[in-house]
Structure formats: C-alpha cells, structure tokens
Amino acid sequence: QVQLVESGGGVVQPGRSLRLSCAASGFIFSSSGMHWVRQAPGKGLEWVAFISYDGNNKYYADSVKGRFTISRDNSKNTLYLQMNSLRAEDTAVYYCAKESDSSGYGGIDPWGQGTLVTVSS
Amino acid sequence: QSALTQPRSVSGSPGQSVTISCTGTSSDVGGYNYVSWYQQNPGKAPKLMIYDISKRPSGVPDRFSGSKSGNTASLTISGLQAEDEADYYCNSYAGSFTWVFGGGTKLTVL
Numbered sequence: 001q002v003q004l005v006e007s008g009g010g011v012v013q014p015g016r017s018l019r020l021s022c023a024a025s026g027f028i029f030s031s032s033g034m035h036w037v038r039q040a041p042g043k044g045l046e047w048v049a050f051i052s053y054d055g056n057n058k059y060y061a062d063s064v065k066g067r068f069t070i071s072r073d074n075s076k077n078t079l080y081l082q083m084n085s086l087r088a089e090d091t092a093v094y095y096c097a098k099e100s101d102s103s104g105y106g107g108i109d110p111w112g113q114g115t116l117v118t119v120s121s
Numbered sequence: 122q123s124a125l126t127q128p129r130s131v132s133g134s135p136g137q138s139v140t141i142s143c144t145g146t147s148s149d150v151g152g153y154n155y156v157s158w159y160q161q162n163p164g165k166a167p168k169l170m171i172y173d174i175s176k177r178p179s180g181v182p183d184r185f186s187g188s189k190s191g192n193t194a195s196l197t198i199s200g201l202q203a204e205d206e207a208d209y210y211c212n213s214y215a216g217s218f219t220w221v222f223g224g225g226t227k228l229t230v231l
Contacts, residue, residue, distance in 0.1 A: 035220075037167075044124070044225040045159070045167065045210050050218050059218040062122050100172055105214040106155035107172030114166060 002026040002110050004096045009115030012086055022079040022096030022112055030054070030074035033099040035108055036081050038092035048094070049081065064090075086119045093117075125150065125211055125223035132229040138199040141226045143211030144192060149221055151192035155214035158187060158196045160207045161225075167210065171196060198228070206230040 008020040022034075036048040049070040050059045058070050069082040079096055093114040100107030126144040133139040143150065143158075150156055156174045159167035169178055171187035174194065184200045194213070198205055211223040 037222075045161075045212075045222040046124075047212070047220040047222060050220070057218065061219070095166060100157075100169065100178075102176065102178065103155065103157075103173045105153070106174075106176075107157045107169050107178075108159075108167075108212065108220075109169035109172075109178065111166040111168075 004112035006096050006112045006115035009117045011118045017084045020081040024077045029077040034079045035097045037095045040092040088119050091119045127223040127226045130227045133201045134231045137201050141196045143194040143223045149213040149215040153214045156194040157212045159210045162207045203230050
C-alpha cells in the first residue's frame with residue numbers, strides 16, 4: 001500500500017534553514033505530482049507547495065514563495081522541502097501528500113503522518 | 122489565496138443529517154469542479170472523503186455526499202454516527218496549480 005514517511009522536522013531558530021524529506025513507497029513515485037501541506041498547532045490546513053511528476057514544474061503558496069523550495073529525486077522516491085529564512089509563523093506539522101489517482105486537481109490522497117517544525121529562539 | 126469560509130462548528134444527533142458549507146469565490150470554488158473534503162481526527166493525518174465535488178473514494182461510506190452551487194460547496198453527512206465526530210476541511214483548486222483550504226469545521230455528534 002502507499003506509504004509516505006516524512007522526516008527532518010525539529011526546533012530551529014528564526015532566520016535559519018531546515019530541509020524536510022518524504023520517503024514514498026507503494027506506488028510509482030515518478031508518475032505522481034506531490035504536495036506539501038502544513039498545519040499550525042490548533043489551526044487549519046494550509047496548502048504549501050506542489051511539484052509535478054517530473055520535477056519540472058513547482059508552485060507555491062504566497063506565504064512561502066521565495067523562501068521555500070520543493071524538489072524531488074525520483075531515483076530515490078523522495079520528496080523534499082527546503083525551508084529558508086524561517087519565521088515563527090512557519091511553526092506547524094508539515095504533511096507530504098500525493099495527488100489523487102482519481103483526480104489530479106481535485107483530491108490530495110493519501111497523506112503522510114507529518115513532521116513537526118518549531119521555529120523558536 | 123484567501124482561505125475558504127467554513128462554519129467553525131456543527132453538531133447533530135446520531136441518525137440525523139448535517140451539512141457543512143464551504144464558501145469561496147469565482148476564482149476557486151466557483152471556477153472549477155475540483156472541490157474536495159477531508160476528515161481529520163485528533164493527532165491524525167487528514168483523510169480524503171470527497172473529490173471532484175461529489176465523488177467518493179473507495180471505502181468511504183455513501184452517507185457522505187458533496188455538492189456545489191455557485192461559489193459554495195457543501196458536505197452532507199446523513200445517518201450521523203459517533204465515529205463521524207472529527208474536523209472537516211474543504212479544499213478547492215484555485216488555478217495555476219495552486220490550492221486553497223477552508224478554515225475547518227468541528228463536527229460534534231451529540
């Protein structure tokens with residue numbers, strides 16, 4: 001079955017960088033677009049970024065544009081999120097998720113278990 | 122990229138029906154037939170319940186249904202069960218490979 005396992009979260013000071021990884025298995029990773037979605041403590045979901053199946057196209061929420069970079073290594077079945085110039089408001093659980101097989105634009109499924117990023121001095 | 126508007130909370134008794142609304146604009150909900158709904162239990166990852174406005178993934182009970190009218194989408198849960206108590210989020214494609222979520226609705230089964 002499809003598995004998405006995030007790693008790389010932790011506590012980081014404001015202005016510093018962190019890279020998240022998401023190891024994918026159980027499906028043809030190189031054929032699927034992938035998302036990062038985050039959730040601040042006690043808050044709702046926020047879409048962060050999307051990358052096309054081949055890594056050639058990348059899209060971002062305005063809140064992270066210019067600071068975060070989504071990438072993938074299809075040879076390693078791994079998705080990444082490079083986060084630079086981190087701010088307190090970036091504190092959240094970050095989920096890796098796959099575009100739905102049933103609808104590329106209309107569904108995000110499944111999701112990983114998430115990794116917590118805390119930005120604090 | 123403004124969040125879609127959902128009621129903060131809804132409630133219903135077992136066996137009843139509840140509807141959760143999700144209001145956006147013509148640039149997201151109203152402009153595309155790509156609205157999805159997610160169920161999230163405490164401490165867990167979200168789970169896709171409805172995609173493309175009204176389609177159910179395999180394994181999702183047919184008690185869950187979705188619809189859209191203009192800039193507002195809706196999730197209806199009929200025959201409410203205790204296990205349906207959770208947070209629910211709507212999501213819409215917003216064009217140019219961007220997506221937007223609603224603020225979330227807490228469903229309480231009385």
